[in-house]
Amino acid sequence: MGGVGAALPHEARLASPKLASRIDAIAPFYVMELAKEAALLERTGRRIIHMGIGEPDFTAPEPVIAAATEALRRGVTQYTGALGITALREAIAAHYASVYGLSIDPARIVVTAGASAALLLACAALVDRDDEVLMPDPSYPCNRHFVAATEGKPVLVPSGPHARFQLTADDISRHWGPRTRGVLLASPSNPTGTSIAPAELERIVKAVRARGGFTIVDEIYQGLWYDARPVSALSFGDDVVTVNSFSKYFNMTGWRLGWLVVPPAMIGAFEKLAQNLFICASALAQHAALACFEPETIEIYEARRLEFKRRRDYLVPALRQIGLSVPVMPDGAFYVYADCRGAPHPAAGDSAALTKAILHDAGVALVPGLDFGSYAPRNHIRISYATAYPLLEEAVARLGRLFGR
Structure with missing residues (x-):
């Protein structure tokens, strides 16, 4: 006799409601998938420089x-x-x-x-x-x-x-x-x-x-x-x-x-x-x-904005020097959208393969263009400079070694 708390038949326990069709229109978020892969490497003792997720390294003042x-x-x-x-x-x-x-x-x-x-x-x-x-x-x-x-x-x-x-x-x-x-x-x-x-x-x-x-x-x-x-x-x-x-x-x-x-x-x-x-x-x-919105807080935020500008002004020329093209100078946010076709690496022109190689071989987490649409996504990688200036310098040095520059 079945009653409250009785075990369900095996077939009933495996059944699952049908998901809404709108789920099919939502693509995976490669930024977060790459972040998980970087976290796995860190758990093995690797030191990863994160330039993928778009989150300021500054916190609330x-x-x-x-x-x-x-x-x-x-x-x-x-x-x-x-x-x-x-x-x-x-x-x-x-x-x-x-x-x-x-x-x-x-x-x-x-x-x-x-x-x-x-x-x-x-x-x-x-x-x-x-x-x-x-x-x-x-x-x-x-x-x-x-x-x-x-x-x-x-x-x-x-x-x-x-x-x-x-x-x-x-x-x-x-x-x-x-x-x-x-x-x-x-x-x-x-x-x-x-x-x-x-x-x-x-x-x-x-x-x-x-x-x-x-x-x-x-x-x-x-x-x-x-x-x-x-x-x-x-x-x-x-x-x-x-x-x-x-x-x-x-x-x-x-x-x-x-x-x-x-x-x-x-x-x-x-x-x-x-x-x-x-x-x-x-x-x-x-x-x-x-x-x-208090004046003393705005003063802090403005100093941080200028620090982001300093990072941009360092990073864009540095990326160009090691073989990553930046076709448009970013004028806001904290991202560089780089064309990777000319990178001195066997995976040049395939942003997914290149960012994976960079993560595993150089310990730098970047993001392939696959998240951002259909316009030449494998030709582009997104690079976030929402990380400390010394880490940007170290990341460029690691990339330079990987690219033989």
């Missing part, structure tokens, strides 16, 4: 830690409103005024559980089933997966060095079709570290607007600029949706905190989605993030 400690002491750890605490939304709006000269109504700011939640909310609000969304190729892989997860169809447009690996207004004219709903851009970009020139970004916004579409711009790396001061896409109209994060410039990756700026007419829709999908972002992280 002391004023942010102190604000988090004080928030814990005061017990402000319960749910917040779905759009975020008022003080933080006001601080973010003030930051736009200070840095970009923009007057942004705090009501338009939606605080999220990281930029990933922000992108998911944006796609959930704007993308219907089978809607096509244009984005550059190469681009951050999760961006296309957010579109696919909301049953849209990402359309990757080949974007080479001639366009700084970015989408152009002319691309929109050529690729906009009857099912196209909008564009999803990133400036500066992961994996290339390149930004869209302000005049071109304005042309893109106007081209999309003329077609009744949406423009989503991922600006999570915009605080990390090294040449010309950046211009936010918000400068070109309040119909643009922008995504930002406390992870990169503010060095708070594991705190999982980001934000959106949304058009005034969409605030209610985003709030309803946020309430149902996430309830709210971390209350502790929100109260800690208030300290990010």
Whole structure:
């Protein structure tokens, strides 16, 4: 007699529910797979220099830690409103005024559980089933997966060095079709570290607007600029949706905190989605993030930005000297997108094989272009300089020995 706790037949125990078909549209994340392989080597005693994962080696500065400690002491750890605490939304709006000269109504700011939640909310609000969304190729892989997860169809447009690996207004004219709903851009970009020139970004916004579409711009790396001061896409109209994060410039990756700026007419829709999908972002992280905008903290962040620039200015010429071509100088973020076809190595031109060889033979973790789209992914590798300057020097020396340079 079967009863509570009775063993199930063998066939029943092996049965598994059918997975949703959307899983098939999500490709493996090679960055994380390579990180696991590097971790295995480290467990054998190898010393690996990590230049793969895009995470600042800096962590939250002391004023942010102190604000988090004080928030814990005061017990402000319960749910917040779905759009975020008022003080933080006001601080973010003030930051736009200070840095970009923009007057942004705090009501338009939606605080999220990281930029990933922000992108998911944006796609959930704007993308219907089978809607096509244009984005550059190469681009951050999760961006296309957010579109696919909301049953849209990402359309990757080949974007080479001639366009700084970015989408152009002319691309929109050529690729906009009857099912196209909008564009999803990133400036500066992961994996290339390149930004869209302000005049071109304005042309893109106007081209999309003329077609009744949406423009989503991922600006999570915009605080990390090294040449010309950046211009936010918000400068070109309040119909643009922008995504930002406390992870990169503010060095708070594991705190999982980001934000959106949304058009005034969409605030209610985003709030309803946020309430149902996430309830709210971390209350502790929100109260800690208030300290990010204090003058003493901004001074720390600006010093760190200049350190990233120093690393870039060392690394790009060094890579070129040992045989890795850098066709476009990155002007933001902390990535170099290098063409590996001319590398003095038998695996040159096959980024997957080359990065594996570099990991095992030189102890340096880099990322093949396979994650980032279909535009010549085996010709390119992504190199992160979000690691200490002495380690960059050691990594270049190891690569030079491997390449016989």
